[in-house]
Amino acid sequence: MAAGAGLSEVWVLVAHEGGAVRKITSELLGKARALAGGGRVVAVLLGAGVPDPARTLGRRGADEVILVDDARLAHYTTEGYAAALAHLAAEGPPALLLIGSTAQGRDLAPRLAARLGAAVVTDCQSLDVADGALVATRPMYTRKAIGTVRLGPGQMWIAVALPAVFPVPAETERTAEVRSAALPAEIRIRTRVVETRAIERETVPLTEAEVIVSGGRGLRGPENFPLLDALARALGAAVGSSRPPVDSGWVPHDYEIGQTGKTVSPQVYIACGISGAPQHLAGMSGSKFIVAINKDPNAPIFQLADLGVVGDLFEILPRLTEAVKRRKAVG
Amino acid sequence: MNIIVCLKQVPDTEAPIRIRPDGTGIDETGLNLVMNYYDEHATEAALRLREQFGGTVTAVAVGPERAREALRQALAMGADEAALLRDPQLDGADHLQVARALAAFITPRTPDVVICGKLSTDDNAAVVGPALAEVLDLPQATAIARLEVDPNRARATVHRELEGAVEVLEVPLPALFTVERSLNEPRYPSLPGIMKAKRKEIAVMDLAALGLSPEEVGSPGAVLERLTSPPGRTAGVQVNGAEPEAAVEAIITFLSERAKVL
Ligand SMILES: Cc1cc2nc3c(=O)[nH]c(=O)nc-3n(C[C@H](O)[C@H](O)[C@H](O)COP(=O)(O)OP(=O)(O)OC[C@H]3O[C@@H](n4cnc5c(N)ncnc54)[C@H](O)[C@@H]3O)c2cc1C
Ligand SMILES: Nc1ncnc2c1ncn2[C@@H]1O[C@H](COP(=O)(O)O)[C@@H](O)[C@H]1O
Numbered sequence: 179m180a181a182g183a184g185l186s187e188v189w190v191l192v193a194h195e196g197g198a199v200r201k202i203t204s205e206l207l208g209k210a211r212a213l214a215g216g217g218r219v220v221a222v223l224l225g226a227g228v229p230d231p232a233r234t235l236g237r238r239g240a241d242e243v244i245l246v247d248d249a250r251l252a253h254y255t256t257e258g259y260a261a262a263l264a265h266l267a268a269e270g271p272p273a274l275l276l277i278g279s280t281a282q283g284r285d286l287a288p289r290l291a292a293r294l295g296a297a298v299v300t301d302c303q304s305l306d307v308a309d310g311a312l313v314a315t316r317p318m319y320t321r322k323a324i325g326t327v328r329l330g331p332g333q334m335w336i337a338v339a340l341p342a343v344f345p346v347p348a349e350t351e352r353t354a355e356v357r358s359a360a361l362p363a364e365i366r367i368r369t370r371v372v373e374t375r376a377i378e379r380e381t382v383p384l385t386e387a388e389v390i391v392s393g394g395r396g397l398r399g400p401e402n403f404p405l406l407d408a409l410a411r412a413l414g415a416a417v418g419s420s421r422p423p424v425d426s427g428w429v430p431h432d433y434e435i436g437q438t439g440k441t442v443s444p445q446v447y448i449a450c451g452i453s454g455a456p457q458h459l460a461g462m463s464g465s466k467f468i469v470a471i472n473k474d475p476n477a478p479i480f481q482l483a484d485l486g487v488v489g490d491l492f493e494i495l496p497r498l499t500e501a502v503k504r505r506k507a508v509g
Numbered sequence: 510m511n512i513i514v515c516l517k518q519v520p521d522t523e524a525p526i527r528i529r530p531d532g533t534g535i536d537e538t539g540l541n542l543v544m545n546y547y548d549e550h551a552t553e554a555a556l557r558l559r560e561q562f563g564g565t566v567t568a569v570a571v572g573p574e575r576a577r578e579a580l581r582q583a584l585a586m587g588a589d590e591a592a593l594l595r596d597p598q599l600d601g602a603d604h605l606q607v608a609r610a611l612a613a614f615i616t617p618r619t620p621d622v623v624i625c626g627k628l629s630t631d632d633n634a635a636v637v638g639p640a641l642a643e644v645l646d647l648p649q650a651t652a653i654a655r656l657e658v659d660p661n662r663a664r665a666t667v668h669r670e671l672e673g674a675v676e677v678l679e680v681p682l683p684a685l686f687t688v689e690r691s692l693n694e695p696r697y698p699s700l701p702g703i704m705k706a707k708r709k710e711i712a713v714m715d716l717a718a719l720g721l722s723p724e725e726v727g728s729p730g731a732v733l734e735r736l737t738s739p740p741g742r743t744a745g746v747q748v749n750g751a752e753p754e755a756a757v758e759a760i761i762t763f764l765s766e767r768a769k770v771l
Contacts, residue, residue, distance in 0.1 A: 295730075296730070320633065371677070388770060437630065467763075484763070485763045497754065
């Protein structure tokens with residue numbers, strides 16, 4: 179789209195955790211900038227006692243940050259966030275609100291859409307504006323099809339975008355102006371966050387990882403997952419799994435990739451001891467590159483692997499980890 | 510306890526789908542249609558609440574005539590009642606419209622708990638649950654992996670899996686939950702259950718019966734314009750019969766030169 183012909187105003191809901199802005203936010207700011215052209219990109223930051231975001235968010239493309247700093251937003255709650263965003267939108271809604279497809283984003287976006295009478299589309303992997311409509315593509319039918327969804331003009335749009343599909347934009351010298359906004363005195367938050375227990379992980383979150391090392395039934399038992407952890411640490415990768423290791427209790431449920439697990443689209447997906455069932459492919463066939471290690475030359479995963487290695491993962495993985503470490507040590 | 514479970518009939522994910530040549534949808538001839546996978550977990554959760562606390566389980570679906578089969582399955586699993594919300598104006602409805610139709614059915618029934626699946630395996634939207642909670646003005650917890658209800662205090666404690674963390678939430682009832690597969694193991698319908706379900710009446714309601722005017726349902730804000738096949742992937746290089754060292758070398762070269770992550 180030509181500069182200046184873009185949407186007048188695009189908002190991005192900032193995803194943050196422990197004071198750090200999550201990567202998806204930068205990806206969405208980049209997309210917002212592209213869709214806004216010469217229009218305004220506004221980052222909406224909800225929280226309590228969050229560090230000054232003007233520089234970080236400005237560099238990634240925000241013209242303005244709307245900051246709602248309120249003790250009632252210390253934890254994410256559906257109703258707290260929905261109330262804050264509905265209040266801001268009542269003062270002047272954007273053409274488009276972008277939200278990252280995280281557990282929070284998926285929880286929030288449909289509720290907010292229903293409240294505002296906005297049109298909503300989730301799991302977007304592309305977003306464009308054509309003839310005054312927002313056109314999104316998204317995986318459907320467990321990735322057996324790609325749907326093109328059109329959100330017509332004359333309504334606010336809310337789009338929930340998959341992580342790791344839009345590139346992180348290059349940093350600029352822009353500093354966003356920060357505008358503080360208040361949460362209404364009377365808002366109702368009926369759920370109470372009792373606690374948030376971190377699941378101890380040595381590696382990065384799956385949905386944000388550039389590289390994923392994933393293990394299947396071929397790993398044989400929980401005692402062998404450290405082989406994947408070691409390789410993941412060396413590569414700076416995340417560890418995932420197919421369903422059997424989850425069902426057998428070798429790894430926590432949030433490792434699972436596929437139809438009933440997570441959808442991931444890393445730069446590289448390294449499948450180890452995974453046969454490549456359709457339900458697994460549903461979660462990972464959007465990866466840019468796929469490497470498969472499997473001892474069965476006829477495993478279906480080889481039909482879509484960019485590099486297929488027929489071999490015993492127990493022989494290959496330790497050597498691969500050492501080779502990666504050597505390579506990184508050299509530079 | 511008055512429990513409502515919302516469910517959808519979808520194509521069996523085991524089978525391939527055929528996209529119609531004009532891209533307007535999928536060809537349903539010969540297609541095996543089943544209850545949405547997550548809705549089996551939702552139905553199970555509903556039945557367990559009834560077993561613990563008594564009450565009734567009502568299953569409701571928005572869909573065409575054929576969606577009766579999914580409701581029949583819920584009855585066979587043990588649901589007490591079932592209703593199909595069917596109206597020409599709901600053909601091509603978006604998720605918010607489906608939520609409004611469901612809400613019109615649910616509101617007069619004043620439930621203690623409304624349960625949905627985490628997502629449907631055809632649309633993969635995960636929209637109907639939270640949108641319905643909003644229309645019903647109920648608190649919500651989505652993608653729950655654990656549910657404990659304390660009926661005396663009219664509260665539920667749920668676990669949600671976030672990225673790298675588990676969130677424990679206390680939710681006052683009435684509330685709406687959407688369920689993750691790790692919540693439970695759905696039961697199979699028993700033979701007596703199947704027989705009983707065959708004799709049960711499935712109520713069919715159109716918009717008028719729901720007391721909804723066409724204006725209240727509105728027109729879809731989001732329209733599925735077309736379906737296409739995902740970009741095909743083809744097999745790349747296969748390294749077969751190599752010594753582990755040579756296999757490792759091939760992977761390293763690939764990671765650095767093709768994928769550029771090393
Ligand atoms: C409704 C439904 C939903 C599902 N959802 C999911 C989902 O979300 N995600 C998912 O993954 N599955 C899902 N499944 C299960 C799916 O159908 C497969 O059963 C599963 O993906 C198989 O996992 P796997 O490849 O690890 O195991 P297997 O199919 O058993 O494959 C193990 C592989 O390891 C290889 N192997 C064994 N030893 C070695 C060795 N030493 N070195 C190298 N290779 C070795 C074998 O050759 C084999 O190919 C679902 C199923 C259903 C019915
Ligand atoms: N047509 C429908 N009728 C009844 N419930 C539905 C319908 N569509 C979706 N749902 C419920 O909403 C959940 C999420 O669906 P979706 O928003 O399509 O991913 C499903 O698991 C069902 O519980």
